[in-house]
Amino acid sequence: xxxxxxxxxxxxxxxxxxxxxxxxxxxxxxxxxxxxxxxxxxxxxxxxxxxxxxxxxxxxxxxxxxxxxxxxxxxxxxxxxxxxxxxxxxxxxxxxxxxxxxxxxxxxxxxxxxxxxxxxxxxxxxxxxxxxxxxxxxxxxxxxxxxxxxxxxxxxxxxxxxxxxxxxxxxxxxxxxxxxxxxxxxxxxxxxxxxxxxxxxxxxxxxxxxxxxxxxxxxxxxxxxxxxxxxxxxxxxxxxxxxxxxxxxxxxxxxxxxxxxxxxxxxxxxxxxxxxxxxxxxxxxxxxxxxxxxxxxxxxxxxxxxxxxxxxxxxxx
Amino acid sequence: xxxxxxxxxxxxxxxxxxxxxxxxxxxxxxxxxxxxxxxxxxxxxxxxxxxxxxxxxxxxxxxxxxxxxxxxxxxxxxxxxxxxxxxxxxxxxxxxxxxxxxxxxxxxxxxxxxxxxxxxxxxxxxxxxxxxxxxxxxxxxxxxxxxxxxxxxxxxxxxxxxxxxxxxxxxx
Amino acid sequence: xxxxxxxxxxxxxxxxxxxxxxxxxxxxxxxxxxxxxxxxxxxxxxxxxxxxxxxxxxxxxxxxxxxxxxxxxxxxxxxxxxxxxxxxxxxxxxxxxxxxxxxx
Numbered sequence: 001x002x003x004x005x006x007x008x009x010x011x012x013x014x015x016x017x018x019x020x021x022x023x024x025x026x027x028x029x030x031x032x033x034x035x036x037x038x039x040x041x042x043x044x045x046x047x048x049x050x051x052x053x054x055x056x057x058x059x060x061x062x063x064x065x066x067x068x069x070x071x072x073x074x075x076x077x078x079x080x081x082x083x084x085x086x087x088x089x090x091x092x093x094x095x096x097x098x099x100x101x102x103x104x105x106x107x108x109x110x111x112x113x114x115x116x117x118x119x120x121x122x123x124x125x126x127x128x129x130x131x132x133x134x135x136x137x138x139x140x141x142x143x144x145x146x147x148x149x150x151x152x153x154x155x156x157x158x159x160x161x162x163x164x165x166x167x168x169x170x171x172x173x174x175x176x177x178x179x180x181x182x183x184x185x186x187x188x189x190x191x192x193x194x195x196x197x198x199x200x201x202x203x204x205x206x207x208x209x210x211x212x213x214x215x216x217x218x219x220x221x222x223x224x225x226x227x228x229x230x231x232x233x234x235x236x237x238x239x240x241x242x243x244x245x246x247x248x249x250x251x252x253x254x255x256x257x258x259x260x261x262x263x264x265x266x267x268x269x270x271x272x273x274x275x276x277x278x279x280x281x282x283x284x285x286x287x288x289x290x291x292x293x294x295x296x297x298x299x300x301x302x303x304x305x306x307x308x309x310x311x312x313x314x315x316x317x
Numbered sequence: 318x319x320x321x322x323x324x325x326x327x328x329x330x331x332x333x334x335x336x337x338x339x340x341x342x343x344x345x346x347x348x349x350x351x352x353x354x355x356x357x358x359x360x361x362x363x364x365x366x367x368x369x370x371x372x373x374x375x376x377x378x379x380x381x382x383x384x385x386x387x388x389x390x391x392x393x394x395x396x397x398x399x400x401x402x403x404x405x406x407x408x409x410x411x412x413x414x415x416x417x418x419x420x421x422x423x424x425x426x427x428x429x430x431x432x433x434x435x436x437x438x439x440x441x442x443x444x445x446x447x448x449x450x451x452x453x454x455x456x457x458x459x460x461x462x463x464x465x466x467x468x469x470x471x472x473x474x475x476x477x478x479x480x481x482x483x484x485x486x487x488x489x
Numbered sequence: 490x491x492x493x494x495x496x497x498x499x500x501x502x503x504x505x506x507x508x509x510x511x512x513x514x515x516x517x518x519x520x521x522x523x524x525x526x527x528x529x530x531x532x533x534x535x536x537x538x539x540x541x542x543x544x545x546x547x548x549x550x551x552x553x554x555x556x557x558x559x560x561x562x563x564x565x566x567x568x569x570x571x572x573x574x575x576x577x578x579x580x581x582x583x584x585x586x587x588x589x590x591x592x593x
Contacts, residue, residue, distance in 0.1 A: 073344055104442055108371040115379025119351070122386050126344060134390060141387045145380060152375075165443055323495050327503045334507055334530055338514035343522050350526055357537055360503070363495065364544035369552045373536075376559045381529065381566050388570045389522065392577050414516035418509045425505040432498040439547040449549045450556070457553070461560040468564030476571035478578075 005100060012089055012100070020233035025051045027274050034278040061222035066128065069219060073127035078224045081120035081231030085238055088113035092241045093168045095251045095258040106167040107159065110242060111152050114197055118144040120231060121199065125216035136207055136215025139285060140199060146292050147196040153300040154189035157182075157307040158246050171250035180247040182310075185303040187247045189296055194243070196288070198235035201277040203288060240269035323363050330356035343389050347382060354378045368443040500541030507534035521576060521583045525569045532562050 025040060025048060032039025043049035065074055091106035093099040103109055118141060125137020159165060161182065162173035180187050196203040207215030217228050244250055244265040251258030253265075283291070330353045337349035354377050361370035450458060511530030518524055536558045543551020573583065580588050 070342075070344065073348065076348065103367065104440075105367045105371045108368070108375065108443075112371050112374035112379060115375050115383075118379070118383055119386070122383065122390065123344070123348070126386070126390050134393065138387070138390050141383060141390070145383055145387075148379070163444075320495060323499070327499075330503070331506055331510070334510050338510060338518070338523065338527060338530070343520070346523065346526060350529070353530070354533065357507075357533060360500075360537065361540050364500065364540055366540050366544060366552055366555075369540050369543075369555050372556065372559060376563065377529075377533065381562055384566055384570055385522065385526070388573055391574065392583075411513075411517045414513060418513045418516070421512070422505060422509040425509070426502060429498050429501045429505060432501070439544075441543065441547070441549055441552060446549045446552050446556075450553055454553050457557060461557055464560060464564050468567045472567040472571040474571075475568060476574050 008098075009100065012094075013086065016086065016089055016234055016237060017230065019237055020230055021051050021055065022048075023233045023236070023270065024054060024229070027277075030271065030274045031278050034275065058222060058226045063222045063224070066130075066219050068129045070127040070129065073123050074219075075224070077120050077124035077127055078220065078227035078231070079120075080123070081117045082227050082234065084113045084116040084120075085231050085234040088238055089234075089241075091167055092238070093171055093245060093250060094262050098251075098259060099168060102166055102168045105165045107155060107165045107170070107246075110167075110238075111148070111155075114151070114235075114238075115148050117197075117231065117235065118148075120228070121216050124220065124228070128216070128219035130219055132212045133216050133218045136212050136218070140216060143196055143199065143203070143285075143288065143292075146289065147193040147296075150189050150292065150296045150300050151193035151197055153304060154186045154193060155246060157186040157303050160307050160311050167245055167250075171245055171252065174249040174252060178247065178249040178252075183247060183303070183307070185299055186307075187243070189300050189303070190243065190246070192291075192296065194239040195273070195276065196292070198232060198239055200232065200236060200273065202280040202282045204282065236270060236273055237266070240266045240273065243269050319363055323360060326356045326359045326363070329353070330360070344386070347385050347389070351378050351382050354382070365440040367440065368446055495544075497541055497545045500544075501538055504534045504538035504541065507531075507537065519584050519586055521569075521573050521585055521588075524585065525566065525573070528565065528569075529562060532558055532565075 028050075029039040029041070029047065032041075039047070040050040041047040043053055065071055088110050090100045091103055091109050093102070121140040121144070122137045125133045125135075125140065128134070158170060158179050161179060162170045164170060164173070192203075199207070204215075207217065212218075217225060220228060241262075244262060248265050250265075251262045253261035256264070333349045333353035333356065337346045337353060340346035340349065354373060358370045358373040358378070361367075361373055508531050511527045511534060514527035514530065515524055518527065536555045539551040539554040539558070541551070543549065543555075576588055577583060582588070
């Protein structure tokens with residue numbers, strides 16, 4: 001990596017972290033609209049200064065570590081999710097020339113980083129030394145590890161069609177048609193596994209507030225809580241970026257410059273995920289796990305076998 | 318440059334492993350072990366094996382170590398048992414194993430020192446690995462899948478809760 | 490990528506050091522979880538040696554052995570941790586010295 005890339009790294013970090021901050025406000029506004037209420041609308045135009053107010057509040061809060069907690073793990077836990085999520089943005093191709101690295105295992109790198117994010121939730125739940133937090137952490141571990149399997153497998157169809165793990169190659173291979181049509185099963189599984197992986201509503205069982213108070217981050221407050229939330233929103237943006245890249249042609253599109261297309265598609269998926277949050281109730285925990293192993297796994301395997309067979313047949317013809 | 322990165326990563330891997338295996342608290346040890354695995358993954362990357370590096374992170378750090386944390390969470394030991402472990406740290410316990418290991422290490426390094434070859438790694442792509450995995454090594458893949466199945470069945474059998482009858486038999 | 494020159498002997502040396510560290514841990518520690526962790530360290534060191542050799546000869550074979558090692562590690566950990574749960578349930582301790590006494 002050359003030093004000329006430093007401004008670009010800065011720009012990506014600023015956009016993602018800033019985007020995550022604005023998203024906290026945007027999500028509440030959209031939820032308000034869909035649920036026939038206002039949402040934050042007092043500060044500034046449309047209430048957008050609410051972001052700044054929230055920031056001030058979280059930053060000036062007393063940085064408290066419970067005396068019964070495991071200090072070392074308690075402090076380390078929230079950083080893991082932020083670091084791994086931000087690292088994953090290194091391989092996302094925002095435009096034909098706008099990417100940090102075109103790794104030949106880019107897709108796997110994304111999977112690796114999202115598999116590291118699970119530590120944050122588990123360790124946070126364990127270090128809090130609190131039964132609700134522990135239960136949340138256990139749930140998170142089981143949920144994220146099992147959905148990681150489907151997440152990885154659902155993307156292998158895309159890899160088969162494009163013949164590469166490199167995200168830039170995958171986007172360029174979609175010039176004749178975006179992959180959401182041939183890979184609709186893969187897309188379906190990827191979206192569900194992605195939500196489970198970023199433990200957002202409707203799959204936020206690790207922090208289900210009606211049964212576990214706040215789950216794994218019950219004991220967290222102030223800046224450390226902010227880190228968890230930042231990681232979650234970065235994860236949401238990352239997930240939208242990956243769906244855009246893998247299934248909806250990335251930067252490809254007529255008329256507008258590539259970066260605009262990428263931003264538009266990603267923004268669309270972010271809105272879609274917020275709508276999901278507003279529209280779907282939370283399943284029970286055992287229902288979620290059963291859905292994973294009895295529905296998602298067969299679907300991904302069928303998708304994998306069918307894609308492989310069709311790819312072979314097409315190559316022969 | 319690459320050589321320097323290799324030495325740094327190697328030092329981190331060694332130090333983290335050393336710290337991990339001398340911790341008393343299992344969770345702290347696991348965190349250091351994850352650091353060590355990430356450092357080794359980085360070394361794989363430097364050696365021109367990006368596929369191996371990513372697999373190391375996904376499977377080792379992302380699945381196997383998570384399993385460890387999961388089991389520790391299920392046991393929820395807290396600080397119990399740390400006293401016994403602390404007693405293990407006195408010299409009479411570790412001096413003879415350390416000597417044996419030192420001798421083994423010296424023998425290993427003597428045999429390694431006779432190697433005088435520089436390596437200039439070529440990046441091996443995931444595609445080549447796939448081709449040889451499902452070509453000459455296809456039998457190994459089959460055996461590995463059977464091994465995993467056996468592991469799954471065994472873990473399910475061993476890990477299940479004892480039924481009432483077994484418990485009575487055990488205690489009686 | 491710029492030419493990488495890492496002496497094979499240094500890679501093997503690192504693998505040997507890691508392996509010895511794992512072995513030492515295996516010999517000294519009495520907690521089952523730490524023993525399993527030491528085993529992981531040793532397997533990982535072996536994998537490092539294989540990948541180093543694979544890089545040295547520019548062949549894929551070493552990395553395929555890495556895949557097999559990962560499989561073995563996964564199976565071993567699944568069974569091993571199942572045993573850990575069972576040991577904790579039956580003996581209320583993870584100390585292997587306590588568990589090692591013979592009983593019918």
